[in-house]
Amino acid sequence: MKSIRIEWRKIKRKHFALVVLGTLLLLLFWQLWSTSRMDETDLIQGWMGLLYQMPLLNCIVLPIMTGVLASRISDIEHKGNTFSMLRLLIQNRSIYFAKIYLGVFFVGITTLGEVMMMLMLGFLRGFITSPPWGFLIYFFGYTLLVSIALYLFQLLLSLIFKNQLIPIGISIMGSFIGLFSLYMPGRIQEFFVWGYYGVLSNVRMNWDAVSRIIDYYWTPLNWGGIVVIVAFSIVITALGYRLFIRKEY
Amino acid sequence: MIKTKDLTKVYYKKTCVNHLNMDVEKGMIYGFLGPNGAGKSTSLKMILGLAKPTEGQVFLFGEEITHQNRLEKLKDIGALIESPSYYGHLSGRENLEIIQMLKECDPQEVDRVLEIVRLEKEQDKKVSQYSLGMKQRLGLAGALIGNPKLLILDEPTNGLDPAGIQEMRELIKFLAREFKMTILVSSHLLSEIDQLATHLGIIQNGEMIYQDSLRNLHRYSQQRLALKTIDLPKTIQILEKNNIPFEQERDAVLMQRLTDEAIGQLSCMLGKMNIGITRIEERQKSLEEIFLELTGKVVSL
Numbered sequence: 001m002k003s004i005r006i007e008w009r010k011i012k013r014k015h016f017a018l019v020v021l022g023t024l025l026l027l028l029f030w031q032l033w034s035t036s037r038m039d040e041t042d043l044i045q046g047w048m049g050l051l052y053q054m055p056l057l058n059c060i061v062l063p064i065m066t067g068v069l070a071s072r073i074s075d076i077e078h079k080g081n082t083f084s085m086l087r088l089l090i091q092n093r094s095i096y097f098a099k100i101y102l103g104v105f106f107v108g109i110t111t112l113g114e115v116m117m118m119l120m121l122g123f124l125r126g127f128i129t130s131p132p133w134g135f136l137i138y139f140f141g142y143t144l145l146v147s148i149a150l151y152l153f154q155l156l157l158s159l160i161f162k163n164q165l166i167p168i169g170i171s172i173m174g175s176f177i178g179l180f181s182l183y184m185p186g187r188i189q190e191f192f193v194w195g196y197y198g199v200l201s202n203v204r205m206n207w208d209a210v211s212r213i214i215d216y217y218w219t220p221l222n223w224g225g226i227v228v229i230v231a232f233s234i235v236i237t238a239l240g241y242r243l244f245i246r247k248e249y
Numbered sequence: 250m251i252k253t254k255d256l257t258k259v260y261y262k263k264t265c266v267n268h269l270n271m272d273v274e275k276g277m278i279y280g281f282l283g284p285n286g287a288g289k290s291t292s293l294k295m296i297l298g299l300a301k302p303t304e305g306q307v308f309l310f311g312e313e314i315t316h317q318n319r320l321e322k323l324k325d326i327g328a329l330i331e332s333p334s335y336y337g338h339l340s341g342r343e344n345l346e347i348i349q350m351l352k353e354c355d356p357q358e359v360d361r362v363l364e365i366v367r368l369e370k371e372q373d374k375k376v377s378q379y380s381l382g383m384k385q386r387l388g389l390a391g392a393l394i395g396n397p398k399l400l401i402l403d404e405p406t407n408g409l410d411p412a413g414i415q416e417m418r419e420l421i422k423f424l425a426r427e428f429k430m431t432i433l434v435s436s437h438l439l440s441e442i443d444q445l446a447t448h449l450g451i452i453q454n455g456e457m458i459y460q461d462s463l464r465n466l467h468r469y470s471q472q473r474l475a476l477k478t479i480d481l482p483k484t485i486q487i488l489e490k491n492n493i494p495f496e497q498e499r500d501a502v503l504m505q506r507l508t509d510e511a512i513g514q515l516s517c518m519l520g521k522m523n524i525g526i527t528r529i530e531e532r533q534k535s536l537e538e539i540f541l542e543l544t545g546k547v548v549s550l
């Protein structure tokens with residue numbers, strides 16, 4: 001608890017709330033634009049449309065957002081050469097887990113914000129059906145899990161590299177890979193962690209090229225994918241723990 | 250207070266510290282002297298547990314340091330390692346509050362240490378706006394939180410301007426005097442250690458080549474007598490005949506300090522042999538020369 005309290009103190013004036021708010025505003029404007037012209041068919045499928053589009057946007061935005069979070073959380077230590085000082089006063093694992101906690105908190109707030117935003121959009125646009133609560137909870141759950149996995153990965157990179165351009169560059173690359181992986185065949189998609197927002201989504205789309213009609217449909221929940229992403233998080237945490245704990249200064 | 254036994258560190262097959270046996274007793278200001286790259290920082294990092302020794306042991310306050318008791322023992326130690334550690338976006342006070350929280354000590358400690366390092370007026374300024382000297386003083390303030398018995402300072406004057414160096418030096422002396430702290434301070438500057446330390450250890454290529462009181466080191470620099478005459482070979486013969494130990498230097502002979510009576514007798518003997526004395530002078534080895542003899546390297550001043 002002490003290390004978490006201290007972690008909060010350290011990020012004072014680092015405007016983490018702006019990172020979360022900026023991400024949510026970007027997503028909100030995007031969704032406001034994409035739902036601006038909806039006919040009756042669209043309104044019937046409104047929730048499906050949102051649950052289909054939001055993971056696609058997340059593939060673009062959240063890898064970068066988690067990269068920025070991890071980088072800012074680590075950079076305050078690199079910049080001031082504070083890791084050696086901290087190691088004299090506190091266990092390395094406490095520092096590591098406090099940084100994980102902080103990232104998970106901001107990622108959690110962002111994910112919750114997304115769900116709230118979707119509900120707000122649904123009511124604002126007047127979706128005809130009632131909110132699919134179960135699927136919204138599923139969306140919250142898998143989005144959070146993928147974001148945590150990406151944050152853990154980025155945290156590992158940001159702790160290893162002093163120059164934060166490297167992890168940030170990787171997060172931008174991840175954003176592209178994540179998006180484009182969704183256009184690849186199903187099995188191949190599963191190899192790219194950045195694309196898991198889409199892989200775990202339970203909405204798919206049929207697009208009729210002749211009639212130019214979009215038709216959404218539900219798919220079974222992807223529990224296998226959830227296991228993969230949780231396993232990935234565990235492996236990355238263990239790897240980060242090992243590398244960070246053993247690091248010499 | 251600090252004892253190391255055969256402390257060794259090998260990095261990628263290169264031995265940076267080689268069987269170092271350091272002994273820092275209570276009340277000392279121990280100057281840890283050595284040229285850049287001699288292994289000072291690595292040794293201090295091993296003492297503090299920031300680097301894992303390849304071989305050897307570290308004892309702090311009489312107890313061997315292990316992974317389990319490391320943090321417990323370090324509670325009684327304040328340390329300033331290499332460049333100062335700070336959060337630039339926070340004020341000096343906020344930085345110290347973080348350390349105070351980590352050390353779990355009285356919040357009033359922050360005011361106490363700010364006063365010691367004379368940063369009260371700048372405490373609310375962001376540390377990124379501090380000068381290097383102020384950052385270094387802030388680092389020292391952080392090390393002083395909790396009133397530790399032992400201070401370990403790695404090159405605390407590195408990069409400071411002359412005024413900053415003087416200020417830091419006075420501060421270190423003040424801490425030893427007023428708070429009876431034992432201080433281990435490393436430097437590559439002999440003059441600095443000479444002005445600060447009571448004891449010193451000299452490290453060269455990872456090996457401790459000298460460890461004793463500064464007073465004893467000064468004894469190395471004992472005065473000698475240089476004698477120049479118009480006939481050096483005959484002078485040498487006379488010295489040998491009278492069993493007066495000497496060393497020959499290009500155009501002079503160097504002798505241990507002699508009594509006035511012995512010098513008188515010697516000059517009479519030389520006079521009788523018609524050997525004119527051109528110069529008798531007292532010579533003293535500087536600390537730089539001793540350091541050079543010990544390390545084989547020219548010391549930076």
